[in-house]
């Protein structure tokens with residue numbers, strides 16, 4: 001055998017040891033805790049310009065190189081998580097070999113000497129002979145333990161009971177769940193989508209914007225917002241945001257749902273959440289046309305881009321658009337609708353209808369004065385659109401972690417031995433027990449068992 | 458009489474319980490210690506009544522919801538879980554000195570809730586994001602865990618005092634539980650707390666997934682709860698390594714509780730969006 005092989009083996013062994021050690025676990029857990037703090041002190045994923053302003057260009061470059069502006073997705077943080085996963089896997093394999101032999105045996109081994117050596121035992125005497133007690137005790141133990149058997153010893157015989165062997169696997173369930181969760185996170189970061197879209201009432205969209213990259217993504221269906229409503233409490237705090245959504249495929253409505261916060265729409269693996277809202281320029285107004293000649297008033301509903309014919313041959317009016325800050329002769333008059341009035345002889349005039357001064361158009365002194373009699377405010381709904389194929393995996397991990405922790409913390413693998421030794425015509429009884437956890441609790445249980453056995457009649 | 462005034466009164470009952478436990482310990486008056494237990498039980502009953510009454514009041518206001526929706530209500534519940542867990546331990550271990558180190562924490566939580574001018578004790582209607590049963594499960598599991606960690610913190614503190622004089626030569630320490638009992642109790646409480654903290658993080662994640670479509674977003678509150686989880690996981694593992702018993706475990710338990718407090722209070726001073734105000 002060459003020396004090279006030996007050293008290769010040794011380093012292999014050392015690597016295994018390294019990953020199997022709990023010391024590494026402790027270092028990793030504390031490092032993860034400490035480094036995670038950094039990302040809560042520096043706001044994550046902000047606009048680079050904002051960072052430069054806060055930190056200055058030099059520090060910005062340094063922090064950016066270290067990945068601290070998106071640190072939970074940085075290479076080094078992922079590497080720490082990878083180390084943790086490797087640590088768990090190696091450590092589990094390492095220990096599972098020994099545990100396997102305890103957990104998966106047909107006939108568990110009992111050694112009376114082991115129980116005799118236990119520091120705390122209960123002893124008492126019974127006037128009956130060992131033979132009289134045997135069945136009584138065997139039945140008692142069999143009722144309370146999943147596995148039991150009677151065996152002769154050098155002094156008499158013993159009844160053994162055992163239960164909770166499988167609980168030794170609880171801790172592996174916990175550890176496996178951590179690996180499952182990390183795997184879920186990985187799946188999510190590769191195949192997950194997190195985007196958003198704002199849809200004005202009455203409109204449909206097919207493209208969403210991705211949150212991290214700001215790219216657009218085309219869905220294979222369109223989302224239409226039929227209606228959005230918001231209600232408030234008397235205090236002014238929001239009570240409910242509600243969007244009536246329709247999913248359209250090739251223009252055909254195929255699914256409809258009202259969504260509110262905490263009750264999203266789920267369709268074809270894509271989830272649509274109510275997330276924000278805002279106002280968009282209204283596209284429908286109520287207008288009043290007053291004829292200069294007769295003083296008659298005509299009310300009409302007008303939509304942007306549609307022609308309205310004014311009675312009495314006063315011409316036609318087309319509402320063109322809505323302006324956030326319109327100007328009139330160089331003055332800012334705030335929000336206004338702008339339209340074009342065409343009189344019977346073909347002359348066109350631009351008409352401005354500011355929201356703040358509904359009868360503003362009177363001042364034009366034309367043949368007809370147009371006044372704004374009202375308009376319907378129009379909302380857009382802000383939707384969060386996500387797809388995350390890892391949710392099932394992650395939820396399975398959640399269940400495992402709770403189950404595993406419960407088993408690990410509050411259940412144990414227990415063994416009990418009741419030895420019955422002849423003492424003349426009578427019997428001397430020794431009760432002893434062990435558990436892999438909560439030894440104090442087991443001690444109490446042994447004492448209680450001894451008391452009950454002594455009373456068996 | 459409304460729930461807020463009952464709960465303000467309970468603040469003083471808990472204060473009295475703490476005082477009696479400390480008095481009984483320092484002056485070795487078991488009778489006073491029993492009075493401390495009486496005060497703690499009355500306080501717990503009043504605390505329970507206050508929570509239930511507040512629930513009823515919210516329905517009378519027409520905005521009915523479980524009283525677990527803001528800082529005030531969570532502090533009230535926090536005090537409740539701490540005292541409940543403490544009383545359970547007092548019964549099981551028959552030692553009232555632990556009360557001297559734990560009931561004052563419940564007093565502080567309630568005093569902060571009732572007296573701080575920054576905390577609004579009015580019943581508020583739920584904003585849309587908070588309308589979820591997962592929120593209720595989330596708050597309950599988190600604060601049961603926090604309650605256990607708070608009691609573990611008090612016990613770790615006792616450990617650090619006791620371990621300088623494990624034989625109890627000083628008369629003040631003679632009736633302390635033995636160091637290994639304190640160590641074991643600390644471990645038990647941390648295990649219990651860890652289970653509930655895990656459940657709290659999980660229910661929070663499920664809630665976030667139903668409200669915002671993501672179960673984990675690394676916002677500061679989520680991250681700090683994970684940091685807390687890492688610290689207690691370290692404790693559980695460190696305890697199984699040779700030499701990591703007692704003092705170092707007590708320090709870890711105290712560090713864990715500091716992380717709990719930071720997750721709870723400190724995070725509001727960090728940049729981020731995980732606040733109760735979030736729409």
Ligand code: HEM
Pocket residue numbers: 019020021022025084087088091092095171174175178405408409648690693694697
């Ligand atoms: C976030 C990650 C981890 C979590 C949440 C976790 C959780 C736990 C829990 C709850 C226990 C039971 C503790 C007790 O009985 O008091 C435990 C035990 C243990 N853990 Fe971990 N663990 C993690 C990582 C690791 C890693 C990386 C290793 C690798 C060395 C490891 C090795 C062990 C061992 C050897 C035990 C004792 C098992 C036994 O009793 O036979 N753990 N872990």
